[in-house]
Amino acid sequence: MLKILVRLYLLIIVAYAGALLLIPGAIVGSFHERFMNYNLAQTKGVQTLIVRQFQQVPREQWPAVQHDLAATFAPLEVELLPMQGTAISDAERARLEHGQHAVRIADWGYYETVLAPLDKDWLVLLRSPPDPLDINVLSWGVTVLIGAALLGCLLLWVWPHWRDLERLRETARRLGQGQMAERTHISPRSNIGELAAVFDTMAGDLERHVNQQRDLLNAVSHELRTPLTRLDFGLVLLFDEVPPASRKRLLELVGHVRELDELVLELLSYSRLESATQACERVEVSLLELVDSVLGSFAEELDSRGIQWQVCCETELPRFVLDPRLTARAVQNLVRNAMRYCDEHLLLRLRLEADGGCLLTVEDDGIGIPVEERERIFQPFYRLDRSRDRSTGGFGLGLAISRRAIEGQGGSLSVGQSVLGGAQFSIRLPAG
Numbered sequence: 001m002l003k004i005l006v007r008l009y010l011l012i013i014v015a016y017a018g019a020l021l022l023i024p025g026a027i028v029g030s031f032h033e034r035f036m037n038y039n040l041a042q043t044k045g046v047q048t049l050i051v052r053q054f055q056q057v058p059r060e061q062w063p064a065v066q067h068d069l070a071a072t073f074a075p076l077e078v079e080l081l082p083m084q085g086t087a088i089s090d091a092e093r094a095r096l097e098h099g100q101h102a103v104r105i106a107d108w109g110y111y112e113t114v115l116a117p118l119d120k121d122w123l124v125l126l127r128s129p130p131d132p133l134d135i136n137v138l139s140w141g142v143t144v145l146i147g148a149a150l151l152g153c154l155l156l157w158v159w160p161h162w163r164d165l166e167r168l169r170e171t172a173r174r175l176g177q178g179q180m181a182e183r184t185h186i187s188p189r190s191n192i193g194e195l196a197a198v199f200d201t202m203a204g205d206l207e208r209h210v211n212q213q214r215d216l217l218n219a220v221s222h223e224l225r226t227p228l229t230r231l232d233f234g235l236v237l238l239f240d241e242v243p244p245a246s247r248k249r250l251l252e253l254v255g256h257v258r259e260l261d262e263l264v265l266e267l268l269s270y271s272r273l274e275s276a277t278q279a280c281e282r283v284e285v286s287l288l289e290l291v292d293s294v295l296g297s298f299a300e301e302l303d304s305r306g307i308q309w310q311v312c313c314e315t316e317l318p319r320f321v322l323d324p325r326l327t328a329r330a331v332q333n334l335v336r337n338a339m340r341y342c343d344e345h346l347l348l349r350l351r352l353e354a355d356g357g358c359l360l361t362v363e364d365d366g367i368g369i370p371v372e373e374r375e376r377i378f379q380p381f382y383r384l385d386r387s388r389d390r391s392t393g394g395f396g397l398g399l400a401i402s403r404r405a406i407e408g409q410g411g412s413l414s415v416g417q418s419v420l421g422g423a424q425f426s427i428r429l430p431a432g
Helices: 002-030 032-055 057-071 088-099 133-176 193-239 245-277 287-296 299-304 324-341 398-407
Strands: 076-082 102-106 110-119 121-129 283-285 308-313 320-322 344-350 359-362 411-417 424-430
Touching: 002 032, 032 110, 032 398, 057 076, 076 308, 088 102, 088 110, 102 411, 110 320, 121 133, 121 287, 133 411, 193 245, 193 344, 283 287, 287 308, 287 324, 287 359, 299 424, 308 411, 320 324, 320 344, 320 424, 324 359, 324 398, 398 424
Parallel strands: 308 344
Antiparallel strands: 076 121, 102 110, 110 121, 283 320, 344 359, 359 424, 411 424
16 A cells, blocks of 8 residues: 555645646746736835835935835845846836836746836836745745645545455455455445455356366266276176177277276366365475486386486475475376477476575477467366377376466476477476
């Protein structure tokens, strides 16, 4: 709220100062003749009395009269000046030669100097001097107090807006964390009451859709996996009872059933990771040992395929607090993905970053991923055209599960180009 309040206050103060500088001059300039006539009428009496004081005595005594009048009118300044040699405008000279008064207007439309002719050779000047320092300080003090009053009014006006917007922001944050029952509870009389009502309606719809999806996946878990298990068991029992010519076909059916069961497990894993920020386990582990254990489970397959794999750690890494199960699952998916598309080389790098976090990269020498596809591959069930074959492409859930597992711990997962020529998947884990 403080940032909004300061910006709004500065905007009003700048606008107020600009108005003080520009508007009076514009008004006086637009109505200059009216202001001139007004000030001439205002000063006519004073100047007439001053002129009479001079005209009642001989010209030789005018300096003495000027001295007496200056003392009487102080702090106003009274000066006796020659008509020739005094800096006056042509318009002022024309008025003085016709025996009329002339005035000079200050910034706010009030007269600053009044000129009156005594005869053809002399004129008397009455000038209003600048305000003394204490008066200027008091004037600016009034302006400051007006600004403070504006600030107080702005604070009273901004406070309920800020309070309701903060409540709206906090509700949105909790919804993003998976607390789908959160609502703003902002009064309809609030200035953002209509917005809050629309937001709460949206949150209710979102909660309903999420619950429906969760219920559907639970139904899949209980109602679909059980028949699949029975079907798998039944097909295996039939293996010895069918003719040898049909056994190959029976094994293919068993493979399809198990593939479907694996898909159901992947779906359930992805769904459970939806609330990973609430359910993740926090344990202090060695990231290098965790990566070694993950690669150990693939070592036999890597060696059998002739893939050269390597783990590089540039510096000694501290122990990190993270969820070992979710992190291992993400790394497994990335390694499995790299194994599908690499030609000969697979490389894992571990590096400590300047902010204390860790960067883990999984790289391969395959054909890589086009730039326009690099964000789409993290969407559920999205597979590149070259990986439509189930033997290499999987179900399109592995990368989505990996990103959700890493982001649930406050990290990030991205993809780029590897120096090996293929894809480079980068996991950034925060410090602590």
